[in-house]
Amino acid sequence: xxxxxxxxxxxxxxxxxxxxxxxxxxxxxxxxxxxxxxxxxxxxxxxxxxxxxxxxxxxxxxxxxxxxxxxxxxxxxxxxxxxxxxxxxxxxxxxxxxxxxxxxxxxxxxxxxxxxxxxxxxxxxxxxxxxxxxxxxxxxxxxxxxxxxxxxxxxxxxxxxxxxxxxxxxxxxxxxxxxxxxxxxxxxxxxxxxxxxxxxxxxxxxxxxxxxxxxxxxxxxxxxxxxxxxxxxxxxxxxxxxxxxxxxxxxxxxxxxxxxxxxxxxxxxxxxxxxxxxxxxxxxxxxxxxxxxxxxxxxxxxxxxxxxxxxxxxxxxxxxxxxxxxxxxxxxxxxxxxxxxxxxxxxxxxxxxxxxxxxxxxxxxxxxxxxxxxxxxxxxxxxxxxxxxxxxxxxxxxxxxxxxxxxxxxxxxxxxxxxxxxxxxxxxxxxxxxxxxxxxxxxxxxxxxxxxxxxxxxxxxxxxxxxxxxxxxxxxxxxxxxxxxxxxxxxxxxxxxxxxxxxxxxxxxxxxxxxxxxxxxxxxxxxxxxxxxxxxxxxxxxxxxxxxxxxxxxxxxxxxxxxxxxxxxxxxxxxxxxxxxxxxxxxxxxxxxxxxxxxxxxxxxxxxxxxxxxxxxxxxxxxxxxxxxxxxxxxxxxxxxxxxxxxxxxxxxxxxxxxxxxxxxxxxxxxxxxxxxxxxxxxxxxxxxxxxxxxxxxxxxxxxxxxxxxxxxxxxxxxxxxxxxxxxxxxxxxxxxxxxxxxxxxxxxxxxxxxxxxxxxxxxxxxxxxxxxxxxxxxxxxxxxxxxxxxxxxxxxxxxxxxxxxxxxxxxxxxxxxxxxxxxxxxxxxxxxxxxxxxxxxxxxxxxxxxxxxxxxxxxxxxxxxxxxxxxxxxxxxxxxxxxxxxxxxxxxxx
Numbered sequence: 068x069x070x071x072x073x074x075x076x077x078x079x080x081x082x083x084x085x086x087x088x089x090x091x092x093x094x095x096x097x098x099x100x101x102x103x104x105x106x107x108x109x110x111x112x113x114x115x116x117x118x119x120x121x122x123x124x125x126x127x128x129x130x131x132x133x134x135x136x137x138x139x140x141x142x143x144x145x146x147x148x149x150x151x152x153x154x155x156x157x158x159x160x161x162x163x164x165x166x167x168x169x170x171x172x173x174x175x176x177x178x179x180x181x182x183x184x185x186x187x188x189x190x191x192x193x194x195x196x197x198x199x200x201x202x203x204x205x206x207x208x209x210x211x212x213x214x215x216x217x218x219x220x221x222x223x224x225x226x227x228x229x230x231x232x233x234x235x236x237x238x239x240x241x242x243x244x245x246x247x248x249x250x251x252x253x254x255x256x257x258x259x260x261x262x263x264x265x266x267x268x269x270x271x272x273x274x275x276x277x278x279x280x281x282x283x284x285x286x287x288x289x290x291x292x293x294x295x296x297x298x299x300x301x302x303x304x305x306x307x308x309x310x311x312x313x314x315x316x317x318x319x320x321x322x323x324x325x326x327x328x329x330x331x332x333x334x335x336x337x338x339x340x341x342x343x344x345x346x347x348x349x350x351x352x353x354x355x356x357x358x359x360x361x362x363x364x365x366x367x368x369x370x371x372x373x374x375x376x377x378x379x380x381x382x383x384x385x386x387x388x389x390x391x392x393x394x395x396x397x398x399x400x401x402x403x404x405x406x407x408x409x410x411x412x413x414x415x416x417x418x419x420x421x422x423x424x425x426x427x428x429x430x431x432x433x434x435x436x437x438x439x440x441x442x443x444x445x446x447x448x449x450x451x452x453x454x455x456x457x458x459x460x461x462x463x464x465x466x467x468x469x470x471x472x473x474x475x476x477x478x479x480x481x482x483x484x485x486x487x488x489x490x491x492x493x494x495x496x497x498x499x500x501x502x503x504x505x506x507x508x509x510x511x512x513x514x515x516x517x518x519x520x521x522x523x524x525x526x527x528x529x530x531x532x533x534x535x536x537x538x539x540x541x542x543x544x545x546x547x548x549x550x551x552x553x554x555x556x557x558x559x560x561x562x563x564x565x566x567x568x569x570x571x572x573x574x575x576x577x578x579x580x581x582x583x584x585x586x587x588x589x590x591x592x593x594x595x596x597x598x599x600x601x602x603x604x605x606x607x608x609x610x611x612x613x614x615x616x617x618x619x620x621x622x623x624x625x626x627x628x629x630x631x632x633x634x635x636x637x638x639x640x641x642x643x644x645x646x647x648x649x650x651x652x653x654x655x656x657x658x659x660x661x662x663x664x665x666x667x668x669x670x671x672x673x674x675x676x677x678x679x680x681x682x683x684x685x686x687x688x689x690x691x692x693x694x695x696x697x698x699x700x701x702x703x704x705x706x707x708x709x710x711x712x713x714x715x716x717x718x719x720x721x722x723x724x725x726x727x728x729x730x731x732x733x734x735x736x737x738x739x740x741x742x743x744x745x746x747x748x749x750x751x752x753x754x755x756x757x758x759x760x761x762x763x764x765x766x767x768x769x770x771x772x773x774x775x776x777x778x779x780x781x782x783x784x785x786x787x788x789x790x791x792x793x794x795x796x797x798x799x800x801x802x803x804x805x806x807x808x809x810x811x812x813x814x815x816x817x818x819x820x821x822x823x824x825x826x827x828x829x830x831x832x833x834x835x836x837x838x839x840x841x842x843x844x845x846x847x848x849x850x851x852x853x854x855x856x857x858x859x860x861x862x863x864x865x866x867x868x869x870x871x872x873x874x875x876x877x878x879x880x881x882x883x884x885x886x887x888x889x890x891x892x893x894x895x896x897x898x899x900x901x902x903x904x905x906x907x908x909x910x911x912x913x914x915x916x917x918x919x920x921x922x923x924x925x926x927x928x929x930x931x932x933x934x935x936x937x938x939x940x941x942x943x944x945x946x947x948x949x950x951x952x953x954x955x956x957x958x959x960x961x962x
Contacts, residue, residue: 110144110145110146110147111144111145112142112143112144112176113142113143113144113145113173113176113177113178114140114141114142114176114177114178115137115138115139115140115141115142115143115177115178115179115180116139116174116177116178116179117139117171117179117180118132118135118137118139118179118180118181118182119171119179119180119181119182120132120181120182120184121181121182121183121184122183122184122185122186123184123186124186124256126163126184126186131157131163131182131184132182134156134157135153135154135156135157135182136149136152136153136156137149137153137180143178145170145178150168153168153182154166154168157182157184163184163185163186163187166182166183166184167182167183168180168181168182168183169181169183186217186256187217187218187219188217188218188248188250188256188257188258189215189216189217189218189256189257189258190212190213190214190215190216190217190218190222190257190258190259190260191214191215191251191253191254191257191258191259192214192251192257192259192260193212193259193260193261193262194259194260194261194262195262195263195264196261196262196263196264197263197264197265197266198264198266205233206230206233209229209230209232209233210226210229210230211225211226211229212226212260218248218258218260223246223248223260226246226260226262227244227246230242230244230262230264231244234264234266235350235351236350236351236352237269237348237350238269238270238271238348238349238350239266239267239268239269239270240270240349240388241266241267241268241270241385242264242265242266242267243264243265243267244262244263244264244265245262245263246260246261246262246263247260247261247263248260248261249261267386268385268386269348269386270348270349270386270387270388271347271348271349271386271387271388272295272296272297272347272348272349272387272388272389272390273297273383273384273387273388273389274297274383274389274390275289275292275295275297275389275390275391275392276389276390276391276392277391277392277393277394278391278392278393278394279376279393279394279395279396280394280396281396282368282370282396282399283365283368283396288361288364288392288394291357291360291361291364292357292360292361293357293360294350294353294354294356294357295349295353295354295357295390296347297347349380349388349390354380354390358375358378361375361392361394362374362375363433365394365396366431366432366433367431367432367433367434368399368429368431369399369400369401369429369430369431370396370397370398370399370400371397371400371430371432371474372395372396372397372398373394373395373396373397374394374395374397375392375393375394376393376394376395377392377393378390378391378392378393379391398472399429399430399472400429400430400469400472400473400474401427401428401429401430401472401473401474402424402425402426402427402428402429402430402473402474402476403426403427403468403470403473403474403475404426404475404476405419405422405424405426405475405476405477405478406467406475406476406477406478407419407477407478407480408477408478408479408480409479409480409481409482410478410480410482411482412452412455412457412482413451413452418448418451418478421438421446421447421448421451422438422439422448422478423438424438430474435464435476439462439464439478440462448462448478449462449518450518450519452482453516453517453518454517454518454519455485455515455517456485456486456487456515456516456517457482457483457484457485457486458483458485458486458516458543458545458552459481459483459484459486459545459547460480460481460482460483461480461481461483462478462479462480462481463478463479464476464477464478464479465477465479483547484547484550485515485516485550486515486516486545486550486551486552487513487514487515487516487550487551487552488510488511488512488513488514488515488516488551488552488553488554489512489546489549489551489552489553490512490553490554491505491508491510491511491512491553491554491555491556492553492554492555492556493505493555493556493558494555494556494557494558495534495538495557495558495559495560496534496558496560497560497601498533498560498588498601498605498606499533499534499558499560499588499605499606499608500590500606500607500608502636503531503533503588503606503607503608504528504556504558506633506636506639507524507527507528507531508524508556509521509523509524509527509686510524510554510556516552521541521554523686524541524556525539525541526728526730528556528558529730529731529732530727530729530732531608532563532587532732532733533558533560533561533563533587533588533608534558534559534560534561535559535560535561536730536731536733537882538557538558538559539556539557539558539559540556540557541554541555541556541557542554542555542557563587563588564584564585564586564587564588564603565583565584565585565587565927566583566584566585566927567581567582567583567584567585567614567927567957580616580617580618581614581615581616581617581957582614582615582616583612583613583614583615583616584612584613584614585610585611585612585613585927586603586605586610586611586612587610588605588606588607588608588609589603589604589605589607589608589609589610589611590604590605590606590607590609591604591607591609591629591631592604592607593605593606593607608632608633609629609630609631609632610628610629610630610632611628611629612626612627612628612629613626613627614626614627620652620664621651621652621653621664622649622650622651622652623649623650624647624648624649624650625647625648626645626646626647626648627645627646627647628643628644628645628646629643629644629645630642630643630644631643634677638679639679639680640677640678640679641676641677641678641679641691642675642676642677643674643675643676643677643678643693644673644674644675644676645672645673645674646671646672646673646674647670647671647672647673648669648670648671648672649669649670649835650667650668650669650670651667651668651669651835652664652666652667653666654666655703655704656703657703665703666702666703666704667700667701667702667703667704668699668700668701668702668704668706668835669699669700669702670697670698670699670700670835670836671697671698671700672695672696672697672698673695673696673697674693674694674695674696675693675694675695676691676692676693676694676721677691677692677693678690678691678692679691685726687726687727687728688724688725688726689724689725689726689727690722690723690724691721691722691723691725692720692721692722692723693720693721694718694719694720694721695717695718695719695720695721696716696717696718697716697717697719697836698714698715698716698717699714699715699716699717699816699835699836700714701713701714701715706815707814707815707864708764708765708768708814708815709763709764709765709767709768710763710764710765710768713765713768713769714769715768715769715770715771715814715816716769716770716771717748717770717771717816718748718749718770719746719747719748720746720747720748721744721745721746721747722744722745723742723743723744723745724742724743725740725741725742725743726739726740726741726742727739727740727741728740729781729783733882733887733922733928734793734877734879734882734887734889735781735783735793735795736783736785736790736791736793737783737784737785737790737793738783739780739781739782739783740779740780740781741779741780741781742777742778742779742780743776743777743778744775744776744777744778744779745774745775745776745777746773746774746775746776746777746817747774747775748770748771748772748773748774749770749772750772750806750807751770751772752772752806752807752810752811753806753807755770759810759811767811768814771814771816771817772805772806772807772811772814773803773804773805773806773813773814773816773817774803774804774805774806775801775802775803775804775817776800776801776802776803776804777799777800777801777802778798778799778800778801779797779798779799779962780797780798780799781795781796781797782795782796782797783795784796791878791879792876792877792878793876793877793878794874794875794876794877795873795874795875795876795877796873796874797871797872797873797874797875798870798871798872799840799869799870799871799872799897799962800869800870800871801819801838801840801868801869801870802867802868803817803818803819803866803867803868804867813867815836815864815865816836816837817836817837817838818837818838818864818865818866818867819837819838819840819865819866819867819868819869819899820834820837820838820839820840820848820850820851820864820865820866820899821840821841821842821845821848821849821850821851821866821869821871821897821898821899822840822841822842822845822846822847822848822849822850822851822940823841823842823843823845823846823847823848823849823952823954824841824843824847824930824932824954824955824956825839825840825841825842825956825962834848834864834865837864837865838865840869840871840897840899840962841954841956841962842871842895842897842912842914843893843895843914843916843918843932843934843952843954844895844912844913844914844915844916844934844935844936844937844949844952845912845914845936845940845949845952846940846949846952849940850897850898850899850912850940851864851865851866851899851901852865852866852899852900852901852902852905865899865901866899866900866901867900867901867902867903868899868900868903868906869897869898869899869900870897870898870908870911871895871896871897871962872895872896872897872911873893873894873895873896874893874894874895875891875892875893875895876891876892876893877889877890877891877920878890878891885923886921886922886923887920887921887922888919888920888921888922889919889920890917890918890919891917891918891919891920892915892916892917893915893916893917893918893932893934894913894914894915895913895914895915896911896912896913896914897911897912898910898911898912912936912937912938912949913936913937913938914934914935914936914937914949915934915935915937916932916933916934916935917932917933918930918931918932918933918934918954919931927957928956928957929955929956929957930954930955930956930957931953931954931955932953932954932955932956933951933952933953933954934951934952934954935949935950935951935952936948936949936950936952937949
């Protein structure tokens with residue numbers, strides 16, 4: 068019995084000692100002859116003579132030995148802590164599976180070790196189940212799964228957590244994720260992860276309630292939660308009863324109680340807010356942001372001590388939650404005394420006038436920040452100083468006294484020295500030359516720093532169209548010791564060259580096609596330098612446009628234009644040259660068939676213009692003057708000249724003054740655009756010696772004689788803080804007159820033709836030489852005076868007075884570099900009169916509709932519209948009203 072007990076004790080000691088060599092499922096090895104010399108009851112010290120590593124496929128042997136902390140030459144005890152520590156170190160890094168450290172042999176006091184490892188599998192791929200392909204693409208960007216990485220438990224847990232967080236952000240709070248490791252049949256050491264996802268239904272907010280709010284109603288506070296909304300509740304009757312019970316419990320006991328109209332109106336204003344178009348899903352990040360906005364709203368109303376004491380989010384049912392807020396409003400505070408200190412440049416009275424806060428006004432921290440730092444709607448204290456060069460200016464509003472419900476605020480000012488611009492650099496421009504950007508800068512080295520110059524420069528760079536407006540930024544590097552500032556302008560280029568390509572079948576006249584090329588950042592001087600072609604000669608900000616349009620033989624038009632915006636390169640004086648030839652044919656009198664195009668109107672026009680930027684009244688103004696020469700050739704066509712085969716010439720001078728302060732050419736969200744244009748011909752009838760009473764019609768109309776006035780105005784008003792929802796208001800007027808109406812009258816050219824898209828008149832002979840104005844909801848060119856009659860030589864097509872007004876509400880889908888897309892709803896009205904006697908500005912053809920605009924740099928602006936005309940069309944037979952119309956446009960429409 069004693070021998071058996073001794074044997075059990077001996078085996079136990081041996082097993083405990085042997086455990087120091089093994090870890091997690093290591094397979095015991097048969098001890099070699101040298102291991103018989105080990106005494107596990109009395110550890111001995113040995114010197115490591117060598118370390119071998121077995122079982123590796125990918126991992127580096129030396130790296131594994133290094134991780135153990137064991138080195139050849141180290142002295143260790145066997146059995147001892149060094150072996151256990153080495154095993155733990157290998158496991159800690161998660162690179163291996165099973166680990167066994169064995170004694171290979173012992174030579175005297177030298178031991179040789181063998182580390183037997185099994186590597187962890189590596190990730191060869193992963194896939195999802197339970198979600199759509201569209202959701203997969205976005206989810207893959209969130210995960211940090213890299214093929215070839217070792218699959219560890221931590222990797223699996225982190226992946227599961229990342230998937231859940233991704234869907235929680237999108238309102239799927241109950242998402243379930245299960246990850247399964249699968250062997251890769253093509254790679255024996257590889258693992259594929261199957262990520263099974265069940266998003267379940269989106270968790271939405273059933274009800275939001277407030278406790279502790281007395282000054283603000285529940286409905287008012289709910290409106291301030293911009294992204295945290297209740298589900299729409301349509302049980303108006305039940306809600307109204309609850310409202311009555313709450314505000315008039317005693318009266319409700321009487322079953323005959325009737326709600327008055329006043330009470331019903333108050334209820335509707337205070338309680339009914341159906342968030343039909345607003346999501347009610349719960350997103351944690353938006354919820355936390357909305358809580359801050361709630362307190363900020365209280366602060367704007369004088370409740371500076373307002374706080375959310377607690378908030379609870381709890382399940383209402385499987386798919387909805389309730390949110391409860393407990394708020395403490397605190398007392399309402401008012402401004403008392405505002406004290407200025409540290410100001411020497413401006414007096415207390417001047418600063419108080421800019422601050423525009425009076426004693427007794429409701430205390431508002433947001434208002435203080437706005438009027439001292441940046442006020443988008445007017446002047447602020449910071450702007451007052453910085454526009455005078457005081458870049459180092461600082462202002463610190465401090466509440467110095469609170470007496471009851473009144474607060475004294477001390478405005479502590481540090482004015483500093485005026486700063487001078489030292490160095491201006493530009494980064495991000497690869498195609499556009501530096502001098503093109505520098506000539507637009509209002510921030511010039513050596514000048515005094517002004518914040519208004521920074522704002523103006525950013526706007527001017529955005530208007531060029533070469534750079535993404537939202538990516539234009541500046542980096543200010545002030546140097547208070549020297550009193551200077553360096554400015555780095557940062558831009559991101561975007562392509563704004565355009566290709567216009569369209570085609571279709573034109574009935575009797577064959578193929579209808581348009582090809583247009585517009586290069587908006589052209590460089591004439593780089594044409595001979597092929598190394599500067601990217602892929603065309605670009606970089607100098609010049610504009611080159613080529614366009615061809617044809618409808619078989621019936622209509623052809625060719626145009627060329629070139630603009631140099633900075634003639635000479637020193638001042639913003641522009642030079643433009645253009646040439647247009649248009650040719651329209653049709654089967655006229657004496658034609659034998661539709662294909663016998665025996666009537667023709669040809670127009671050739673060349674124009675040279677000079678323009679310049681103005682500094683007065685402000686630097687948003689520009690003035691452009693141009694001289695044009697046009698020849699109209701008629702062949703077998705009655706155009707109202709009194710002759711069917713003849714020529715008419717026009718020498719015109721145009722002057723246009725305009726002001727443009729819009730912030731973005733593609734999607735304007737603020738600013739305005741106003742222009743007034745006057746076109747004049749010489750008053751030939753005053754000096755040409757022609758007796759108009761006896762002269763032939765051809766002699767009377769050989770040289771055109773008229774004056775033409777055009778006015779266009781657009782204003783953009785952002786309706787939200789992010790400037791996405793934008794209202795465009797516009798008004799357009801045109802007047803055409805004669806110097807001596809008794810002699811010459813108003814000829815057929817330059818008259819106004821109204822209706823449709825404003826583009827579709829090109830294939831009609833009778834709209835060449837006319838001003839085409841779009842009016843959605845009506846057919847092309849159909850809003851014309853009643854005297855319209857092609858066959859009557861005494862009548863003219865087109866009006867001499869027109870007006871058009873409209874409102875358009877826009878919201879963007881995307882405003883990225885690749886494309887700008889926005890939807891719109893609109894209403895507009897306009898009319899066209901043949902005589903000034905018939906002009907009535909209150910008699911207009913009205914329409915409304917909706918549409919979309921798509922701008923792609925390569926193709927320009929494309930417009931799609933559906934409109935409904937509310938009035939009968941003067942021409943045609945569409946019934947009592949114009950009715951439904953679809954319109955397609957290409958290019959930026961001015962009017």
